[in-house]
Amino acid sequence: MNHANRALRYWLGEKSDPEHTRFFVDALNARGWVAGDAEHWDTAWLTPMPEPRVYAQLGPDQRINHIPGNNQLTVKSALHQTLRAAAQRWRNLPGQDGTQAGPAFMPATFNMPDDFAALQTAARAMPESAWIVKPANAARGEGIYLTDSVDRVPQQPGWVVQRYLDQPHTLDGVKYVLRLYVLISSLDPLRIERFAEGSVKLASAPYDPAERDNVYAVLTNPDVSARNPASSVTFLSLHTYAQRLRAMGHDPDALMARLDDLIVQTVIAAVDGMRKRCADEHVAPDRVYELLGLDCLIDSALKPWLLECNLSPSLEICANEATGGREERVMKKALVDDLLVRVGIIPEPSQAGTRFKRLFPTPESSRYWPMLVSPSLADQPAAQRALGKDFSPVFVPWQVVEHYGERGLALEHTATGQVFNPNPTAAWIWLQAVSGMPADAIAKQLVATAAAASTPTLAQAREAVWHALGEWARNGLLRQTPVNTRL
Incomplete structure (x- = not known):
């Protein structure tokens, strides 16, 4: 937190419950923090969920005690x-x-x-x-x-x-x-x-x-x-x-x-x-x-x-x-x-x-x-430290039918009927994923097979592959398997 030349400030919101906030206030007051307001705070401890505007204005040095979607x-x-x-x-x-x-x-x-x-x-x-x-x-x-x-x-x-x-x-x-x-x-x-x-x-x-x-x-x-x-x-x-x-x-x-x-x-x-x-x-x-x-x-x-x-x-x-x-x-x-x-x-x-x-x-x-729908790239280091080995998610098809036509690959969700039309690169990623290839192996293969003029870096390829797999998993087209491959 950037707080040069001033005390750090906390904000309790407009609808705070004193029974919910007193230990928070006591802990921070004892360390030199002071009360702020809706426009000036470093950390917020709110009893109800914050208004959307609070999240919209959340700065890089601010922390708040509720996660969107916790409902x-x-x-x-x-x-x-x-x-x-x-x-x-x-x-x-x-x-x-x-x-x-x-x-x-x-x-x-x-x-x-x-x-x-x-x-x-x-x-x-x-x-x-x-x-x-x-x-x-x-x-x-x-x-x-x-x-x-x-x-x-x-x-x-x-x-x-x-x-x-x-x-x-x-x-x-x-x-x-x-x-x-x-x-x-x-x-x-x-x-x-x-x-x-x-x-x-x-x-x-x-x-x-x-x-x-x-x-x-x-x-x-x-x-x-x-x-x-x-x-x-x-x-x-x-x-x-x-x-x-x-x-x-x-x-x-x-x-x-x-x-x-x-x-x-x-x-x-x-x-x-x-x-x-x-x-x-x-x-x-x-x-x-x-x-x-x-x-x-x-x-x-x-x-x-x-x-x-x-x-x-x-x-x-x-x-x-x-x-x-x-x-x-x-x-x-x-x-x-x-x-x-x-x-x-x-x-x-x-x-x-x-x-x-x-x-x-x-x-x-x-x-x-x-059990995660799709681990994130940020999850990977924690997974590897916890498991003591390399970690890369592997997916299998789920609730999906593949269709091939003049426009290439189309993916139909069997429960909702929604159709997804991946671009050629995404379609290639899909085919590697459903063949059982781990996410990072797909990224390495993408770099190796890309045309010289459009070759992504490995970091770019990993971002693209993990993002695509995550979107398909979130939409119910893929599901993780228990197999986590050592690369």
């Missing part, structure tokens, strides 16, 4: 669609335990009104199931209720219906949901991190599957629990939760590994859409980052289920001093302090002391690379 994760109806589309792409990819990859960690979900017929079919197949009805874009437990009859759910847009998981794991007979803090510290190249701590959101009444109308037993949101006159909101840390699981004879490390797998798959499912939105809005991906609050229910078999991803997760201290409020405050302050280091807003000689755990890329993340 693919943070809007309940869009999250379901994002994961469903990913499941189609990930067919035949290996999962964590050797089974097929795919987000089998989200309860059956239906967007109203488009999925109403499918919901009715599911309800007939599971007559004993209850269904939880949620506003598609609300928070803090607002508007959520249970029903035994899908015929009574709203059929207008803006509602999501989800199969109710009625066999949760409990602590002292109380239902709970884990709140995990996930940081997309870099979009391109992609970096996904999880804060080492988190919280256990406890319901405020004992769980009884027969008492579906008791919101204090069924819902775990602190805002709902706070309304229960017979109980207080209690903070329980992820660390303490792990200790309790171990005392019960369970393996918390195995559970966290499954949760980390869930996190990486969820974020990867939305990465390409976020990158495309950044490109469409001319937002440099190195100027944005995102902190998400993932809510995961753990069932009686210790299987984690993703319920939702929250934009600007609450940093409010919900517990009082007697029920863990001090520990909650320490955890949330550390979360923000460490985040500011991880994204480079607060420079530190070493980031090793932060409590964020890198989930992707890592040396163990090789199976995730084919």
Whole structure:
């Protein structure tokens, strides 16, 4: 950041929530930062999404805490669609335990009104199931209720219906949901991190599957629990939760590994859409980052289920001093302090002391690379460092029929009927790709076979090849294979 002869400035936006901003402000004030305004700031910490004009005016030395396109994760109806589309792409990819990859960690979900017929079919197949009805874009437990009859759910847009998981794991007979803090510290190249701590959101009444109308037993949101006159909101840390699981004879490390797998798959499912939105809005991906609050229910078999991803997760201290409020405050302050280091807003000689755990890329993340619609050139060095070998994506045809005519090659998307007409160079790239040639090998061959007068540099050829392959993959004509070739 270029800040010669002046203090660095932060901006909180016009609709900031003091509970969401105070740890951010405290951390920066302690380091000599000062409050700025909409026209003069170096970093912004906004509670809601910024107006388009904010992204349009984003300068090279500014950082902001929201990524365009994050609604693919943070809007309940869009999250379901994002994961469903990913499941189609990930067919035949290996999962964590050797089974097929795919987000089998989200309860059956239906967007109203488009999925109403499918919901009715599911309800007939599971007559004993209850269904939880949620506003598609609300928070803090607002508007959520249970029903035994899908015929009574709203059929207008803006509602999501989800199969109710009625066999949760409990602590002292109380239902709970884990709140995990996930940081997309870099979009391109992609970096996904999880804060080492988190919280256990406890319901405020004992769980009884027969008492579906008791919101204090069924819902775990602190805002709902706070309304229960017979109980207080209690903070329980992820660390303490792990200790309790171990005392019960369970393996918390195995559970966290499954949760980390869930996190990486969820974020990867939305990465390409976020990158495309950044490109469409001319937002440099190195100027944005995102902190998400993932809510995961753990069932009686210790299987984690993703319920939702929250934009600007609450940093409010919900517990009082007697029920863990001090520990909650320490955890949330550390979360923000460490985040500011991880994204480079607060420079530190070493980031090793932060409590964020890198989930992707890592040396163990090789199976995730084919899940990306199309890795970017910026991803390649990170992939090679993580894998310890050269990395170049390989693609196979998907949802496409090739047509040859007087105008050359035409590509028809089998699902939409859309036709793509690549120019001769792009058509040549296509033919090499569908023959199984890795992206960088295609680029080298392009340089070797080009006419002398128009020979591109290798860098230009790589840019052209990776871009073309990425566009075809984004349009559903190509799909990555698990084969990553050493060049």
